Amino acid sequence: xxxxxxxxLLIGAVMFVSGVVCMATKRNGIAVLMxxxxxxxxxxxxxxxxxxxxxLGLDGQIVSLFVIVLAAAEAAVALAIALNxxxxxxxxxxxRGDKLQG
Amino acid sequence: xxxxxxxxxxxxxAGGGAIGVVILQDIVRMAFSLIISLGSTAGLFFLLDADxxxxxxxxxxxxxxxxxxxxxxxxTASGPFRxxxxxxxxxxxxxxxxxLFFSVIAFTVIDVEWETLDRSHRPVAEATNDETGxxxxxxxxxxxxxxxxxxxxxxxxxxxxxxxxxxxxxxSIHLLVVLVGAAYLARAKRQETSEAAGxxx
Numbered sequence: 001x002x003x004x005x006x007x008x009l010l011i012g013a014v015m016f017v018s019g020v021v022c023m024a025t026k027r028n029g030i031a032v033l034m035x036x037x038x039x040x041x042x043x044x045x046x047x048x049x050x051x052x053x054x055x056l057g058l059d060g061q062i063v064s065l066f067v068i069v070l071a072a073a074e075a076a077v078a079l080a081i082a083l084n085x086x087x088x089x090x091x092x093x094x095x096r097g098d099k100l101q102g
Numbered sequence: 103x104x105x106x107x108x109x110x111x112x113x114x115x116a117g118g119g120a121i122g123v124v125i126l127q128d129i130v131r132m133a134f135s136l137i138i139s140l141g142s143t144a145g146l147f148f149l150l151d152a153d154x155x156x157x158x159x160x161x162x163x164x165x166x167x168x169x170x171x172x173x174x175x176x177x178t179a180s181g182p183f184r185x186x187x188x189x190x191x192x193x194x195x196x197x198x199x200x201x202l203f204f205s206v207i208a209f210t211v212i213d214v215e216w217e218t219l220d221r222s223h224r225p226v227a228e229a230t231n232d233e234t235g236x237x238x239x240x241x242x243x244x245x246x247x248x249x250x251x252x253x254x255x256x257x258x259x260x261x262x263x264x265x266x267x268x269x270x271x272x273x274s275i276h277l278l279v280v281l282v283g284a285a286y287l288a289r290a291k292r293q294e295t296s297e298a299a300g301x302x303x
Contacts, residue, residue, distance in 0.1 A: 004216075005216045006211055006212060006216065008146070008150070009211045010208060010211060010212075011113050011116055011117055011146065013204060013207040013208055014116075014117040014120055014121070014204065015116065015117065015120040015139065015143075016207070017200050017203050017204040017207065018121055018123060018124045018200075019123075020200070020203065021124050021196050021197075021199070021200035021203075022123055024196065024199075025124075025188060025192060025193070025196040026186075026188075027186045027188065028129055028186050030129060030171065030178060030179075031123075031129060031132055033171060033174070034123055034132060034133070034136050035123070037140070037163075037167065037168075037171070038120055038123060038136070038139070041139070041140060041163070042120075044143070044155075044159075045116075045146060048146075048147055048150050048152045048155055049150060051152065052150040052151055052152065053216070054216075058237065058240055058241060058244045059244070061152050061154070061155050061237065061241060062241060062244060062245065062266055064152075064155050065154075065155060065158055065241070066269060066273060068155075068158055068159060068162050068163060069162065069273055069277065070273065070276070071167060072162050072163070072166055072167045073276060073277055073280040075167045075170055075171060076280055076281070076284040077280055077283055077284050077287070079170055079171065079173075079174045079284075080283075080284040080287035080288045081287060082174060082178065083174065083178070083287075083288060084287055084288075086177070086178045092178040092179075093186055
């Protein structure tokens, strides 16, 4: 098999699914953040692969740049929230954050 | 042929790193696995003629976001929280759902005939206008709405009117707000404790 569009899409799918499973199953808050990063990165692989292999052109690369920047912003805010959670509850286990459960 | 070999090396590293993030239990090892995955993704971007995106990926993602995440790991990975175990039932359900989800996406990707899409020309190579594969100039022109295959100042009427200036500005303001918000969130607790300590004294 050559390095065609399908192979890149499959790599993107592996990263996306890994990220979703990581977000759903991990109980460590930082690990959930890592899952989000993986999902965004899998989407980025798809954008750049389509930009190279179809008539999408440079637009795919520009969108992937925006995704990278927004992922950085999201990581900063989410990490600040996670640190606040750790300060208030003395744990990073997301299952313990059930104060709003009623 | 070397492109093929590089592709498979980067692909295996990127996919294996991503799977490692899911499988590994120790949070520090997960962070290292994530670094491998995102770094190899930058290599894949280089193979896709997207050198500017790949450099940005290395600088912003691997150099910035992951360092931030590792700081979070260091600040919170104390004692029992370094590894939080899941029950074996949860692990089994997670693996089953993940495999099913991946097979759905994989069969869809394989079934669709991507060859019918327009591949008669190489758009990126055409847009960059040279053989060096340098896309930064083309991306910069595209951001201000000038199609990159025309010289600046010529063929202005032919150019598309919609660039990416407005999204660029929105992202800039968004980054500023996020910086202020993150600084506020990280500072709030410390101020509270110092006030409480002052009140106690």
